[in-house]
Amino acid sequence: AQKITQTQPGMxxxxxxxVTLDCTYDTSDPSYGLFWYKQxxxxxxxxxxYQGSYDQQNATEGRYSLNFQKARKSANLVISASQLGDSAxxxxxxxxxxDSGYSTLTFGKGTMLLVSP
Amino acid sequence: DGGITQxxxxxxxxxxxxxxxxxxxxxxxxxxxxxxxxxxxxxxLIYYSQIVNDFQKGDIAxxxxxxxxKKESFPLTxxxxxxxxxxxYLCASSPxxxxxxxxxxxxxxxxxxxxx
Numbered sequence: 001a002q003k004i005t006q007t008q009p010g011m012x013x014x015x016x017x018x019v020t021l022d023c024t025y026d027t028s029d030p031s032y033g034l035f036w037y038k039q040x041x042x043x044x045x046x047x048x049x050y051q052g053s054y055d056q057q058n059a060t061e062g063r064y065s066l067n068f069q070k071a072r073k074s075a076n077l078v079i080s081a082s083q084l085g086d087s088a089x090x091x092x093x094x095x096x097x098x099d100s101g102y103s104t105l106t107f108g109k110g111t112m113l114l115v116s117p
Numbered sequence: 118d119g120g121i122t123q124x125x126x127x128x129x130x131x132x133x134x135x136x137x138x139x140x141x142x143x144x145x146x147x148x149x150x151x152x153x154x155x156x157x158x159x160x161x162l163i164y165y166s167q168i169v170n171d172f173q174k175g176d177i178a179x180x181x182x183x184x185x186x187k188k189e190s191f192p193l194t195x196x197x198x199x200x201x202x203x204x205x206y207l208c209a210s211s212p213x214x215x216x217x218x219x220x221x222x223x224x225x226x227x228x229x230x231x232x233x
Contacts, residue, residue, distance in 0.1 A: 004159075035221065043205060045160075045224035091159055095220055104150070104175065105222060107159035 003027065004092050004108035011113050013082045020067070021077040021111045023092030033095040034075040035105065036066065040088040048090075051075055082115045089113075119144045121225035123208050128230045130195065130202065138193045138228045140208035147213035149191035150222060153177060154205040163206075166191055167213075195230065203232050 013019040036048040051059045051066045059066040067076040093105040121142045130136045152160040162175030166185040180199025209222040
């Protein structure tokens with residue numbers, strides 16, 4: 001079973017509008033973390049936002065916010081006021097475990113976001 | 118400026134040849150990682166290293182080898198045993214254990230490997 005599922009292969013949004021990118025995850029570990037990365041056409045992965053499983057509040061970083069619904073195992077990324085430069089691939093990733101040592105990330109297959117003028 | 122550098126940006130390999138991809142970081146991070154990305158796919162972990170002189174296999178280690186002789190450097194060798202090496206390779210590093218935020222991984226610009 002896939003640990004990270006991104007069901008939207010592509011999304012379109014008009015400039016200045018908000019958009020939500022979906023991510024669901026599967027884990028039985030009580031301690032985990034969820035990450036979102038942006039990959040523009042240049043290829044570099046850019047860290048956007050992090051949410052820990054024990055965090056009480058949804059994470060926010062500027063125009064990015066993470067809609068964390070623990071019971072539904074979803075961690076959707078919300079981008080407010082979209083800009084042309086937001087056009088890119090977006091990946092959701094999960095870290096399982098963690099307190100006892102290093103842990104690795106599992107990535108979803110990504111969602112391509114296109115922002116139109 | 119602190120960051121992660123990867124070289125070369127593009128690499129061409131002939132059949133049966135071993136090639137080495139460079140990854141250097143000056144962020145003083147303990148952990149380093151190598152990922153492979155195929156077109157339209159997410160990232161898959163090849164190898165990772167938590168400290169110098171120690172590394173662990175990831176999900177797709179067959180046909181690859183690594184070394185970690187210095188904290189700053191984590192080169193990846195794609196051997197002739199890797200039957201389908203054409204892909205985009207990304208190196209990452211993270212500060213270390215403890216605070217979950219310390220495990221955020223930061224990525225280099227990547228190397229595109231093409232087999233001729």
